[in-house]
Each structure stands twice: as structure tokens, then as C-alpha cells.
Amino acid sequence: MTRKAAIVGGGVIGGGWAARFLLSGWDVAIFDPDPEAPRKIGEVLANARAALPALADVPMPAEGRLTFSKTIQDAVEGADYIQESVSERLELKHKVYAQIQAHAPTTLLGSSTSGFKPSELQIKATNPATIFVAHPFNPVYLLPLAEVVPSQKNDPDHIENAKEILREIGMYPLHVRKEIDAHIADRFLEAVWREALWLVKDGVATTEEIDEAIRMGFGLRWGQMGLFETYRVAGGEAGMKHFMAQFGPCLTWPWTKLMDVPEFTDELVDLIAGQSDAQSGHHSIRELERIRDQNLIGFLRVLKDTNWGAGKVLLDHDERRRTLASAPTPDTAAPLVLAHMQVLPGWIDYNGHMTESRYLHASTETCDAFLRFIGAGLEYVKAGHSYYTAESHIMHAGEAKLGDKLTGSVQVLGSDEKRLHLFIRIERDGALVASIEQMLLHVDMAAGRACPVKPEVLERLTPITAAHSALARPDTAGRFVGQRKS
Template identity: 45%
Template sequence: MSTQKQQTVAVVGTGVIGAGWITRFLAQGFDVIATDPVDGAEAQMRKKVKQAWPYMEQRGLAAGASMERLSFTNNLQEAVQNVCLIQENVPEREELKRKVLAEIDKHADTDAIIASSTSGITPSVLQQNCSNPERVIVAHPFHPVYLLPLVEIVGGTATSQESISQAEAIYKKVEMKPLLIEREIEGHVADRLMEALWREALHLVNDGVATTEEVDAAITYGAGLRWAQMGPFLTFHLAGGEQGMRHMLHQFGPALKLPWTKLEAPELTYELKERVIEGCETSAGNHSVEELEAKRNEFLVRLLDLVEEYWPEPQSIMGNKKELSNG
């Protein structure tokens, strides 16, 4: 593959997610060819890229990175040639995605990766109409794509291991954190977690327990401050004292059975407990809970300062969030 081709990607579908990808690739010094059949799509997309660009400058542009290296065409067939990766972001409808991916597959070089940004459709379904399905994957990003580093990479039954590795290398080049997901499930991993929280949030609002503002405050003033640094497992590991997750599951495991949420918990079998405990111990490495807590606290102190700098305005923006306690 030529050096030029290795530095060029195509983005198919230039809405919020597509424009996010374009911004990220451009900022990392890639050439980008964008395509979208919708009237006025190019202007809308260029506006979005321009709006996001100052943040890319603040984060630091790669050598040679420029908005000038973005071209737009209405011709899908042309757009997807001579690129190392085609990122598809058309609306989330299975039949549409399958049709567009088959079209991309027909015209793209056989050594190019075809990646769908889908959150809810599995790659085995998406690759069905492709002649070269081994290079079709899901690469699911998070909004705003130009700032959040997570990308979930999932292969279908026909996807090759080489394609996964090739895709992983490209996303690492654009400063992302690829999470390789072994099993195809709708929603992959991150969206399932977010959806679980989101559905419970809807129940709380629906049952009149809390308003949307209160639900948001319950996150941003509490667990949300921790989640920027540590996920739920490591968080609980730290909450368990010196014995970490082992103590936690022992002491609070039974509480998992309480019908707090409308989500059923899995049976806490010996195997599941051990898997969770070992995972947390691996994450913690040789570091004691005490050392991890010190890191967390240093981080939280600085995060609180940062959040306070941005709260005064959001608070007045957020209407009764400021007056939360009077609500």
C-alpha cells in the first residue's frame, strides 16, 4: 500500500458522527475524502469541522494537518478508491447500511478496511452482501468523535484477524483507544452500559421520583466525577478497603439481589465472583488500594477545580440546577 494511501481515508455519510471522524482524521494529518448524497451536506459538514477545529488546535495538530486536506464528492464510487479505510456513517437502518456497505465493497480496493460506525447492528449482518467481507468491521465511536478516544472494534463471522489488526493500527494512529470486542452483540459494550443507565433514568422520571435535572445532577456531582478516571469495577475495588473487590462482593453481593432497579442481576456464581475479583486485581497490578486511592484523590482534586471553572456558567445555564436543593 502506498504511503499516500495509508494516509488517506474516505468518510461516507457526513452528519454529526461523520463530521466528527473527518475532524479527527484531518487533525491527525490524514487526507480525507468525504461523500454524502444529501443536498447541502458538504456545507453543513464543513461548518461542523470548522467549529471543532480550534479544539483540535488546542489538543495539538499532527505535522501537516490541515482542513485543506479535505475533499468532498457526490460520487461514492470515486470516494472509496485509493484509501486505506472507509468509515461508513449513514442512518442507523439495517437495509440501508447493508446496501451502502455492499456498494462501498464493490468499489473499494480489496486491501482497504470498511468500517461501520453502527451502534446497534452486528458486523455479521452488515457484511452479508459484500464480496470481500473479511475486511468489513464495526468501529463504533463516541460523540464528540474528535475528542472522545474510545472506539469499539468488532469483527463478524467473515472478518479476518488481519483486518482487525489493520483497523486497530489505523485508529491508534489517530490517537484513539481501540477496544477489541470478542463477541458480537447489539449495542456492543459501552452502549449497553449507557443504555442501562439511561433506561433507569427514564424510569425515575416516568415514576415521578426525579426530574431530568435531578437525574443529571445525581450523576455529575457524584459518580460522574469518578467515571472520567475509573470504571465501575475499579471504583468498587477501591471502595472495598484493603481487600478490594473481594471484600466488596462478599459484603455487598447480596444487595445486588434487591429489586432496586428494574434490571435483573445475574446469579452471583463462584465463577462470576472470581472473574470479577481477578479482573480487578489484574487492573490494580502490584498497587495497593491505598496507592490507587491517592492517585484518585489527586485526580479528583484537580477535576473538581476544573469542573468548578465550568460550573458557574453551566449552573446558570442549567436553570434550577443551581437551585437544585430548592426543587
């Protein structure tokens, strides 16, 4: 059953939330009195549709249904989750909450506020227990972090439910255990922003030079290691203690102006805005968003390849989607559909088609899924045994293009204690794109030679082999390179 998310406030952040839910298969109802809201959100959605699928290695679910509601009541009625993203004015938020809870008093209600504490949001609320902070980061449809901040009036079970919903749409809910103005991340950003304003005002650096200092240096480190882990490495072999001993005294030196705020004058605003226009005014905001998204995809995919930082969230989300898919029955006399993939931007060549290496990648994904299915996955490998590919033959039968959704299936042609003979089909909408025939050997990794498979794996493999023996042998099984078609 498709669930519904209500988005109240359709600006940059609200539009990002709408895209995240919609592309995760939720129906989304948006309320925003701005007559330009449909156009603005449509542009955000176009960017999200081009970006978010590039982070997944399993197909995205079918997109939900988007509606623009004329009233808050229409938006929130029947919603399973509500996200508020109106302007940062407390009296406005209180007014909006009263209207929301008049029609959905028990529905989880997250606020995108970057500064207010949940206890402030809950003042005079009909049901304060459902209101909490769920503070995301722009672009919401790509960056996984959401700071989840409850107060003592929140039911812990409700907060856990909210965190699970955020995980379902691919986000990382960071549970902030103590209420504090601006939560965690924005307190760092405020300190950096304050110091940056002084550097510009005092003529030490321009906006561009400050941005270069971040993106050419510590920003790259922070993006994959954060603050404390970065400094732990900076301490060398002695670790964090050495770093603290070496640089701790600097904290008393007059390096920063963290407690001193530059006067916010028109002159300062013009200075900052003018430098910013000179820095990147030749790009439109939508162009900057697309450049940002492509750069973020590259960073996040690298982190995903190393199962590190935000990349781990993406891997976990892929695995969650795989787990939700119905598992095949081991003894079914039919090829086992075990992998669901889609053709990503990095998978295509200069012709716009899926490139050679990615057919083998698709085959590997399918084969790995089968090995996990019979109990020879990563834990089995860690214990010292694995299946090694001894031979492969790939035959191209069709073309796959950007965005195509592919399935990978396995037919077992034969197996014994040491060998596993597989026929893998990669298909698009039921049409064969490629077939890969593989012979695998079971190996004792420490000894470096073939050995009998463990009984628990053989117990799962044997009935599959028996069931598949009743299937017709594929016409292309046993082909060799250059063999003529019959």
C-alpha cells in the same frame, strides 16, 4: 505520502470521523447526499480545530485536504480506509456496502454502528472479510474510544491493521472479542437510559436532577477509574472481595427496572423533551458542543498529567508523533532540534501571549528530550541517577501566541563527567522567541550529591560536545540579569 480516508455519511458521527482524520494529516473524501452536509461538517470541523490541538503537546501535522464527493465511487476510490456512518437501518447499510465494494472491494471498511453485529453487516457483502465494527463516541475528534468488533469472517491481520490506523489518529481501539448486540459501552448506556426514563416517568426526578446526579457524583469517578476500579476502591483496604460481599446481596433487591421498559408514548416523549428544553434550551446545540469540548479538554488534560485512563492514550499519541520525527545525528555540528510544541490555551496570559512559566516549560521539554537522546531518560532516573538543574537564565527575544508552533533546540556549550552546560533556543518559524542557558549537575539520587555520569551516557554525550565546540558561542551565553546589550 498522504493517505486518504473515505467517510460515507456526514452526520454528527461522520463529521467527527472526518475531523479526526483530517486533523491527523489524512486527506478526507466525504459522501453524503444531504445538501446541507458541507455546512454541518464545516461547523463540526470548526469545533474540532479549536479543541483537538489543545490535547497535544506536540504540533499537529499539516491538515489534510477535504473534498465532498458527488458519488460513493468518487469517495472510496483510492482510499486507504473507509468509515461508514449512515443511519442505523440494516438494509441501508447493506445497500451502501454493495456500492462501496463495487469500487473498493479490498479496502478496510469500518462501521460506526452502535448496535448491529459485524456478522449482520457482512450479510450478502461482496467481501465480508473487510467489514467490521468501529464504533466511536461523540465527539469523535476528542474521545479516544473506538470499539473494534470483528466476526469469524474477518482476517485477524486486517483487524490489526485497522487498530493501528485508529492508534495513528489518536484513538484507543478496544478489541471486542465476542459479537454482541450494542457491543460493550452502549449496553451500559442502555441500562442507565432505561432506568432514567423510569425515574422521570414516575416523577422521582427530572432530566436535570438525573444529569446532576451523574456529573456531580459517579460520572467523575467513572471518567477516570471506570466501574470495577471504582468499586475496588469502595471496598477499602480489603478491596473488591469486601465490596462484593457487602453489596452483592443488593443485586437481588428490587432497586431497578432493568428488564421492564416504560411504554414509549407521546406523553413520555413530551415529558422528557419539555424537561430537557427547560434544562438547557437556552443554549444552542453548537454552544453546548463548545462547552462540552472545553470541559472535556480540561478533564483529559488532567488525566494526561497523571498518565491515567484516556490521558495515557494522549501521552502515547504524543510519543508516537515524536518518534516519527527524524532523529538528529549525535555528532552533527549544529544545534539539535529535539522538541516540537505548540502554544495551547492554558499557555497564554491575560495579554494573549505565552506566559512566563510556559517558557520554562518549553525549555524543560527540550532539555528532557536531550537527556532522553543521550540515554539519561526515565529509565536512567529509575536506576537512581539524574541530571539536576543547578542554574538557569532565560532571555525573552519575542512573543508567542495561541496556536503558534514552536521548536526547541539544544547547543552543548560544555560537559564533563559531572556537569552539563546547555544553551536552548525556543523558536517560531525560525525566529528566536527565547533562549535559556542551563547548568546541570549529574546526581546520585540516593546519596544526594553529584557524581560521575554513567559511561554509556558519557559515550553519547562526548561526541556531541566535541561537534558543538566548533559552533559559534551564542552572543547571549553567559549573560546575567540586568546586563546591558552590547
